[in-house]
Every structure is written in structure tokens, then in C-alpha cells.
């Protein structure tokens with residue numbers, strides 16, 4: 376079935392919309408269809424940049440993937456050891472780094488491409504030794520995350536959940552709110568009696584946006600499993616630093632959250648156009664000021680002369 380361009384919403388999309396409108400345009404509009412052989416060069420270029428990742432994201436994805444395999448192994452009856460989980464995450468990091476450094480993406484669409492390599496950032500220079508130091512930072516981050524997962528008293532219940540009580544892990548799902556498709560990807564959801572518990576694994580530092588995302592998961596649980604907000608416990612587990620932020624919401628708490636989502640969707644609709652029909656007008660999506668921190672981490676730097 377052919378993909379159709381439509382306005383959907385997620386907390387990460389909303390975050391990008393508010394951080395830099397140009398980045399939002401490049402990510403969700405210009406890059407659309409860039410995977411097609413017959414796409415314009417500008418669409419192909421935007422799509423190629425959109426697909427790049429970075430070492431912090433790669434380390435986070437590696438931990439997510441290895442933990443997902445651990446939960447699957449419990450379901451299959453042959454539970455992976457912590458050593459196997461750590462080795463699996465480190466193998467993803469090392470393989471992906473090598474793919475990026477060696478340019479495997481030139482012949483393999485699925486191969487990893489790091490923005491640090493693409494923009495030839497000094498911190499990833501191998502000759503000076505900077506890359507080894509930079510890479511070690513993420514190896515240590517992965518080791519700390521796996522150690523927290525297996526050692527934290529706070530996560531004892533998570534490790535002991537019976538597989539029959541699993542509801543989802545790493546499952547991209549959608550629900551509809553305000554006539555808009557809303558994306559939700561809970562890292563782990565399980566039943567605790569009449570309650571639903573949802574966890575998100577984090578390998579970075581706590582952010583205010585993380586709390587908002589937990590509130591959105593509470594709405595997701597309501598729509599997906601028919602539970603009241605009071606029956607949902609959500610948590611951000613900051614695995615690299617061994618911190619746990621738990622949240623419970625009431626139905627009344629959900630009112631301002633839904634109002635915020637509705638306002639965000641309304642703002643997005645005001646500038647929305649069908650990217651299947653045209654590439655739109657980039658000037659309708661202003662750039663942030665030059666020198667902004669946002670640019671220093673943005674995959675699209677070269678399109679804005681901010682590389």
C-alpha cells in the first residue's frame with residue numbers, strides 16, 4: 376500500500392516544531408518521498424540527512440534494542456544473561472560505528488551513518504585519538520545503563536514481571552485524538568492487576584519534555600487498554616544515571632494535557648500542506664537564529680549553511 380502524506384502528531388514531532396520550524400519542514404515535508412528512485416535531488420538529500428543518527432542516539436537505541444531482546448528472551452523461555460545483554464548493546468554500537476566510519480551506507484541503505492562522521496566533527500577524529508575517547512564515553516554509558524537495569528531495586532518488579540502480563544515493548548502504535556493520528560512508542564507496558572504500568576528507558580539526562588511524554592502514555596493506555604488515568608503508572612528510568620521518575624495522573628490532570636496537544640495540532644495544521652503534491656515553501660518555516668545550540672546538533676546543518 377502506497378504511503379500517503381498526512382499530518383500526524385507525536386511528542387517528538389511537537390518538540391521539533393517548537394524548537395525550529397525549518398528543521399520540522401525538512402524532516403516531515405521536504406524529506407517525504409526522498410526514498411523513491413524518481414524523487415528530486417533536494418528531497419533525496421533531505422531524506423539522506425534525516426536518516427542520520429548520532430552517537431548519543433545510537434547508544435540509546437542500542438540499549439533499547441538489547442533490552443527488548445531480553446524481554447523477548449523471557450517470553451521464549453531462555454532468558455538472556457546480563458552479560459549477553461551488555462554484549463548485544465555494545466555489538467550494535469561498535470558495528471554501527473564501523474559502518475558509518477567505513478561508508479557502508481554508500482551501498483547499503485540500512486547501514487548507519489553518524490552525523491559526527493558526515494560533518495567531520497573533531498571529536499570523532501581517529502588520528503588524534505579523539506574518537507577513541509568519544510567512543511569510550513558511550514561504551515561506559517551502555518555499561519552503566521545495563522548495570523542499572525539489572526541491579527536497581529526500583530526496577531525489581533520490572534525484571535520479575537511474568538511474560539503473560541506483558542502488553543507491549545518497543546511497539547510503535549497509534550491512536551486518534553482530535554481527528555489526528557497520534558504516535559506512541561512505549562518501551563515497556565505490562566499489567567499489574569487492574570492497572571497498566573508503562574516504562575520508558577532513558578540514557579540521557581531528565582528533561583521536562585519527558586514528563587509530558589508520560590502524560591501522553593497515560594492517554595495512550597486509556598485509548599488502547601480502556602483503563603482510567605488513575606489506573607496507569609508511568610515511569611522514566613534514567614538508566615545511565617540510575618534515576619527513576621514516576622508519575623500518576625488523574626482524569627482532571629489529563630484536561631490540560633489534551634488541551635496542550637490540541638493547541639499543538641492546531642498550530643501544525645495552520646502550516647500543513649500535502650508533501651505528495653509539492654515541496655512547499657521553506658520560507659514559511661523560519662530558521663532559528665544563527666549560533667543557536669539547536670543548529671549544532673541538527674542533521675540539516677549543511678542545508679542552512681550552518682555546518
Ligand code: SF4
Pocket residue numbers: 395396397398399401662663669670671673674675676677678679681
Ligand atoms: S541547522 Fe539550525 S536553522 Fe537549520 S534546520 Fe537545523 S536547527 Fe533549524
